[in-house]
Amino acid sequence: MRKLLPPPGPLRPLALATLLSRVGNGLLMTISVLYFNRIIGLSIAEVGLGLTIAGLFGLLAGIPFGHLADRRGPRTLFVILSLLLSVLALLYLVIGTFWQFLVVASVIAILDRGSNAVRFALIAGVTQGSAARVSARAYLRSMTNIGVTVGAGLGAVALSFGTATSYRLMFCVYVVLGVISAFVVLAVPRVAPRPKPADGPVWIALRDRGYLAVSGLNAAISIHYSVIDVAIPLWVVDHTDAPHWAAALPLIVNAAGVAVLQVRASRGIVDTVSAARATRTAGLLLLASMVLFATASVGDAAIAIAVLAVAALVQTAGELLQSSGSFLLGFDLATEQAQGQYQGVWNTSTSVSSMLAPAVMALLPLGLGVPGWIVLGAWFALTGALFVPVVRWAAARQLVGSR
Template structure:
C-alpha cells in the first residue's frame, strides 16, 4: 500500500481538535482490540482448530517480527509523513483482522497474524510520530495520558462485546467479533485521515544513514532496555497475579476479575491527573523512579498475601493492586516524556518504533520469567521481581543523562522549563 507524501507544510499551530481526534481514533480501535483480546484464543482453537501450543508459538513469532518491523515503519512515517503512514497502517490492520475470518490452516494463521503484528507495531510508532507533529512538546504527555484513558475505556467496552461471544460460544459469534475488530480499525483509519497533515521530517537525502540512526544510538537503547524491564508489569497483572491468587492464596476466585477491573478503572480515571505534573525530562525521571519504588512495594505486599484467611488475602491483594497501578501510571507518564524528549527532531517515528519494542518483548519474555519467579519462587521471587523494578527505575536517571548528552542540541525539548535539563537536575 503506497503512502501519500505529506504536503510541504509544517503544522506549527495544530488545530485544537487534534488531541480529541487522536483520542477518538484510539477509543474506536481499542473497542476492537478489547473484543479481540478476550475471544481470539478460543476462535483459533475452536473454529480454526489449532492447539494452544501452536497458537502460542505463532503469536510469539509474529510479535517478534512485529517488534523488529516497528523501527523501519516508524522511519517510513518520518520520511513520508506520519498521517499517511498511520492511515495506511490502520487500514492494513483492518485488512489483516478481516483475513483472520478466512483462516482455516496453520500456514494461513501464521501469515495473517504476522501481517497483523507488523501493522500493529508500525501503527503504534507512526501514531506517536503523528502526535509529536500535532501536539506542542509540553502537552504531549498529557495528551498521551488521555489516549491511555480512552484506550482503556475502549478495551472495557470491547471486552463486554467479547463476553457476549464467549457466552454464545458459537463460530458465528466469534466471526462477528472479528468483524467488529476489522470495522473498528477501518473507522480508526478514517478518523486519523481527518487529522491535520504533518510535514515529513526525514529530509530528502541520506536515507540509509538516517534509517540506522536509532540502531546506533546506544544510550537510547539502554533507556529502552530499562523501560522494557519495567514493562514486565504488563504480564504481572494479566498472568502472574491471577496464577498466584489461584495457587497460593485463599482469596475468592472472583478477586482476579475485581483486581483487573480496579486496574483498568484507575487508569481511566487517574492517568491524566497522574501525568499532569510530568512536563520535562527531570520530572519524567522522577516519575519513573517513583514508579519503580511503588512497584517494589506492590510486589512486597503481594508476597504476604499467601497463607492469609480469604478476607485478609483479598484486602492485601487490593492494597497491592492499588500500589501497582499507581506505579504503572507514574512509570507510563515518565516513559512517554523520556521517549519524546530524547528523539532527535524529524526522527520521532523510528525512535518511537524502537522504544515501543519494549511492549512486545515484555509480552513475549514476561510470562515465562514472571511465572518462574512468582509461582516457582514464592515470596523470594516476588521480592526479586520488585528489586528489578526498583533497579530499573533508579538506573533510568543516569541512563537518560547519558542519552541527553548524546542528543543535546539536536533533539527538541518537551520540558515545561526549557532552561533546565536532566543534566542540571
C-alpha cells in the same frame, strides 16, 4: 467523561479513533484464542507458537515503518496501515490450518507494530513541547483502557453464546470499528514529512547509545504490565485462600485507576529530570506492590481480598508514574527530525518487554513463590533507580550532539 477528553484540536479525533480501535482490540483479546482453538481447531500449543513467531516478526517492523513516517508523513501512512489491519483480520474467518494462521498472524503483527510507531510519530507531529506530548499520550491511554474494557464486555457476550457465528460476528465488528477509526484519523491535520538530512547515517536512532540505553531500561521496568493479567490470576487461584473471582479484582482496580487518573498523574512530568525521578519513585511503588501481592498468600479469604485490593492500588500508582515518565522520555530524548524512527525503537523496547514478561512471571512469582515476588520487586526498584543517572547521561549526549 469530559475530563478524559483532550482539549479541542487534533487530539480529539485521535482520541475518538483510539477509543473505537481499542474497543475492537479488547473484543479480540477476549475471544481470539478460544476462536482459534475451538472453532478453527488449532491446539493451544499451535496458537501459542504461532503468536510467538508472529510477535518476533512484529519486532522488526517499528523502526522501518517509523522511518517511513518521517520521510512520507505519518497521518496518511497511519490511515493506510489501520485499514490494512482491519481488512486483513477478515482472513481469520477463512483460515483452516496452522500455516495459514501463522502467515496471517505474522503479517498482522508486522502491520500492528509498524502502525504503533507511526501513531507515535503522528502524536509528535501534531503536538509541540514536552507537556503537550505527555498530556496527549495520557489522554490516549485513558481512551485505550476504556475501549479495551468495553471491548472485553462485548467479547464476553460472544463467549456466552459460544457459537461459531457469534465468534465470527465479533471479528466483523472489529473490522467495522477499525475502518471507522481509520477514517476518523483523516480529521487530524496532515503532518509534513521531515526533511531528509543532507549527510550522515540514515538509521540515527540505532546509533544513539543514550536513547538505546534508556529504551533498554524502559523494556526492563515495563515487565510490570504483565503482573496483573499473567501472574495474578494463577497466584490468586493456586496460592491464596481468596475466592476465584478475586483474581479479577486487581485488573478492575488497575483498569479503572488508569482510565481516570492517567491524565492527572502526567501533569507533574515536564522534563527528562522529572520523568526520571517519577520512574524512580515508580520502581519503589512497584517493589511495595510486589511484596503486598506476595503476602496475599498468608491469611484467610477476607485478608487475601483486602491485601490484593491494596496491592493493586499501589501497583496502579506505580504504573501511572512509570507510564507518564515513559511518555516524555520516548519523545524528549529523540531527535526531532526523526521522531518516527525513534518511536520505532521505543515501541520495539516495549514489544520485547511484553514477549519476555510471561517467562519472567513463570520463573519468578509463579515458580519461586514469595521469594520470586521479592526478587521481581527488587528488579523494578533497581531499574527505576538507574533511570536517573542513565537519563542524565543520555540527555547530556543529546545536548552535545545538537551543537
